[in-house]
Amino acid sequence: MGNRLERLLDSVQAATTLEDFQTATEKTRALYRVRHVVYHWVNSEGERFGAGTYPDAWVDRYLAQDYLRMDPVIFGCFQRFTPANWKDLDWSSKPARVMLHDALDHGLGNQGYSVPVRGPNGQFALFTLNHEAEDDVWAGFIARNGRDLMILAHEFNRKALEFELGEAAQTVPSLSPRELAAMRALAMGKSRAQAAADLSISEHTLRVYIESARHKLGALNTTHAVARALSSGLIIV
Amino acid sequence: MGNRLERLLDSVQAATTLEDFQTATEKTRALYRVRHVVYHWVNSEGERFGAGTYPDAWVDRYLAQDYLRMDPVIFGCFQRFTPANWKDLDWSSKPARVMLHDALDHGLGNQGYSVPVRGPNGQFALFTLNHEAEDDVWAGFIARNGRDLMILAHEFNRKALEFELGEAAQTVPSLSPRELAAMRALAMGKSRAQAAADLSISEHTLRVYIESARHKLGALNTTHAVARALSSGLIIV
DNA sequence: CCACATCCCGCCGGAAATGGGGAGTTCATA
DNA sequence: TATGAACTCCCCATTTCCGGCGGGATGTGG
Structure with a gap:
């Protein structure tokens, strides 16, 4: 055999x-x-x-x-x-x-x-x-x-x-550490305010990360971005 | 060997x-x-x-x-x-x-x-x-x-x-088909309005699914719920 | 050294989501 | 047949998010 x-x-x-x-x-x-x-x-x-x-x-x-x-x-x-x-x-x-x-x-x-x-x-x-x-x-x-x-x-x-x-050559975009941290915080259920506090930055700054992550991931909104980050293995929950 | x-x-x-x-x-x-x-x-x-x-x-x-x-x-x-x-x-x-x-x-x-x-x-x-x-x-x-x-x-x-x-017996909550469909739609970047249209239901109904899914998943917000549904393998993107 | 990426902060108006409430139907299983 | 779960619809006030705009500081890599 x-x-x-x-x-x-x-x-x-x-x-x-x-x-x-x-x-x-x-x-x-x-x-x-x-x-x-x-x-x-x-x-x-x-x-x-x-x-x-x-x-x-x-x-x-x-x-x-x-x-x-x-x-x-x-x-x-x-x-x-x-x-x-x-x-x-x-x-x-x-x-x-x-x-x-x-x-x-x-x-x-x-x-x-x-x-x-x-x-x-x-x-x-x-x-x-x-x-x-x-x-x-x-x-x-x-x-x-x-x-x-x-x-x-x-x-x-x-x-x-x-x-x-x-x-279709999957190009997994690379997120910066802060962007990843932002995605991770959101994936763990944090609100933007909480997430910002977690990262010790202003909420405005956090938003910049979320937005840039969204753009890199080609996502339509925050939830989509987190979903993509998760399913492309960029973050683990 | x-x-x-x-x-x-x-x-x-x-x-x-x-x-x-x-x-x-x-x-x-x-x-x-x-x-x-x-x-x-x-x-x-x-x-x-x-x-x-x-x-x-x-x-x-x-x-x-x-x-x-x-x-x-x-x-x-x-x-x-x-x-x-x-x-x-x-x-x-x-x-x-x-x-x-x-x-x-x-x-x-x-x-x-x-x-x-x-x-x-x-x-x-x-x-x-x-x-x-x-x-x-x-x-x-x-x-x-x-x-x-x-x-x-x-x-x-x-x-x-x-x-x-x-x-610790991992209790993966079981979501209803509609709840799963709602999570799936959100994970694909749909807004609530779009997702509701996709499922051919009113946005209000969709919200009920999202909320019940959130409760079942023990999630703090919609993004969290989607993240949990994804990482617990309930939905695939 | 220069470019590029990252990191940090601010403001605004409109759009969307949230979290309560209630109420009716259908369907399967017990 | 009855109980429970799933499915459907609606209202309201509040909070949060979105998607632009602007700025500057700090690094690492070519």
Whole structure:
């Protein structure tokens, strides 16, 4: 298996187009002999970037029904660090069960394993294997391959990030120390007056920092600026 | 090496106290024959949780000098997905060079390799190996062990998360879909009027969501609420 | 040495957000 | 079926923020 995994990793590393990603998911499916393999990058507007072997009908259905907003796989993995066996997630809500039934109707297997991957700026992606199997068989499969799948998931994500960055070179503006301190204070809930007191400067001066930070960040208002500073990793709360 | 790595992973998995983490970093140092090994969880107030083999004098110095705010290792790794060889980071700023010199004076090696690890709710940690070596020797070391180190880093972080959650069960408040949508709109720079228009509701209604979200998040104002929603991973920008 | 960035301070008018209050509907789950 | 949570709408007075304008002092890097 080791050698085949290496070859698979090489093929991921060589990916430069969406089709290559598609091919890589298919190779993964072939290697692990599962029903489906999917890598997708999740953000607030839905899927930003993805490739996988799910039937088109299911993908369309998923997006059309806005399942993204209720999918326990997405939601559950978003809250945890370790990969998740689908059976361990919370399917108690009604829409979730409806979705699951719908998924099975579209040819998905009853078992799944999703590896959450996180990148800078709150980037979040899932690498998922789906299969039809008994619970204990699937648990054994995960136990054997979990570690390799994590490596694979990270490799997919690394290439996806490169891919995206290639599209639109993200220029993270550099803020001055005072500007950063101002953003940090605001992110911690301080009012301008409090923040100014914290930095031992006049409120007017603080405003200058906030404004210049806003301009550098291309933000529309203070809240936007703080949000951008946070999600671009300039400040940590 | 495989067997020794497994034993090391077991010892990480068995960790329940800070001392256990400390021991695990020492075992890692012994296994890889490097000068220092550190795992630390980074947030805005500095180190939240950490264990490692750095001399106490250096840790104190680091905190006292507020090096956290300028450390290219922290900053660089926070911006990237892949682990970083210290030599590849940006040491151009003067304070960064001063810090590096200071570090060498405190017994650190000239080479380093830091694996960024990200968890839910914007959690961020670094797993670092430090050593004294020639550039090419170090590059070879990384090439051989990079994958194992990633696994190890994730294992450290998994236990650290369990540890923290045990200490104070982090209650991430659950926002309603509308509240989330409101936070999302604000985080994207929308004014209240625009956000209300986006959600096709009156501005007054939008305000109710913002306020209830603020209360749930324990935030002092709207900006704070958005910051918390972002850094707790409730919304993605 | 000069330029550029950073750091600090001030004023203004208009626009937006805040923090209270109350009141009705729908929907899911218990 | 009832309880609670979510969703929707409205008013008012006060505070805060916004986006310009102006100025000067102090550094570091080329």
